[in-house]
Amino acid sequence: MKSAETQHPKFGPGDEALAALPTVYRDDLFAGKVVLVSGAGSGIGKAIAFLFARLGATLAICGRKADKLEDCAEKLRALSGREVLTYPMTIREPEQVDAMLSAVWERFGGVDVLVNNAGGQFAAHAMDFSVKGWNAVIDTNLNGSWYMMQGAAKRWVEQGRPGNIVNITAAIDRGLTGMAHTTASRAGVIALSRTLAI
Template identity: 40%
Template sequence: MFRADLFKGKRILVTGGGTGLGKAMAGRLMELGAELHICGRREGVLKDTAAELAGRTGGRIFTWPCDIRVAAAVDEMIGRIWQDHGPLDSLVNNAAGNFIAKTEDLSPRGFDAIANIVLHGSFYVTQATGKRWIAAGRGGSVVSIVTTWVWTGSAFVIPSAMSKAGIAAMTQSLAVEWGPKGIRLNAIAPGPFPTEGMTKRLAPTEELERRMIGAIPMRRVGNLEELANLAAFLLADDVGYITGEVIAIDGGQWLNGAGGFGALTELSDADWQQIRTAIEATNAKDRAQRTV
């Protein structure tokens, strides 16, 4: 389905589109014919990314310096896109932040630093876009980037876990509320992907990175192209009956953690032999006791 003109004539906004996952998705959507709009707080980063992606894809891309933590700034940005370029067709809520910390050590400012971007910012952009679609009688599609923590929670990243769960709830709630208006909302829950944010803030040491990859059944991190293709798939009109879904793309990581024995995949053959011997000894002891 990834034909070159898949998004021809479509206008798409990617928040946090200057780096990482947002940049990867923006580039892929441009390759598929979309007119891209990216926003973020660092104007220089946005312009550098726009120049790079335009040179690589030959597509049209526009930058919007904006702090999505500020509702009024978001509404102004969306209004200017509508006025200067025309209505958006799709939105990708990607802007985020995260760090690992013991919850008892978190300050209110530290909590708000994540929640204001992830939860509040995503809502502000979604509402500002959605209300314009509704007023104009237009349909649209939203894809939000969450995490698999929306199903399980996660220790040591409480601000992100709480905020991403809120976005998942928004996705499912608005899929019902705005469905009759032709607006679809879905979410992607990525596992580890090789970005600067993941490496520096979530796996800052080689040992943490090793443990993280060891917990992934496919024994690798994701490729950015895989995530970008999933986002393109969910935004496409070709799958217009999909809404309210949260789809994991994590190499099986969250399923591995959901059970009680996923860590056993790291055991060697010698370890398993030792386990079998211990179990057989326990079974033999139980049989002997039953015959007494």
């Protein structure tokens, strides 16, 4: 049986496991690169940040909970020996996104990879969504992802440098019971990604 630090029964690998999971990638694959991961205080975002740290990246992580971000950052610093910038904020507020991106650009001079991982949802019957609940999910998952993408892209254009965006969404092709708000918002992000790619 695995320890709680190694394996969480509900949420997957713990911090020790994230630091040691086998990978097919070269250790220095992202050396000299700056990677910004949203929603990195826990879950998938945290796992993504751990992998990029192991691959040599300098990290900036943002999310809503300062304590979770700093806990993650401490472990990333110990793992990589590199600076990790934390920035508590919500992606659903364009002013907060702009301030966070400005702070990252000021500290590191830019970003090479933006991982749009932050998002949120709650399970409910479609007929039971309140306007506030619907808008909260759409604002976070769709609008927040857009604010991050556009903000980073504008800075890349101003600097005359390339950049990369990875959008984490959900497998929505067959629908998700109790998640109409999520499927609507994530479909928007998928279509947006495909459109911007061309």
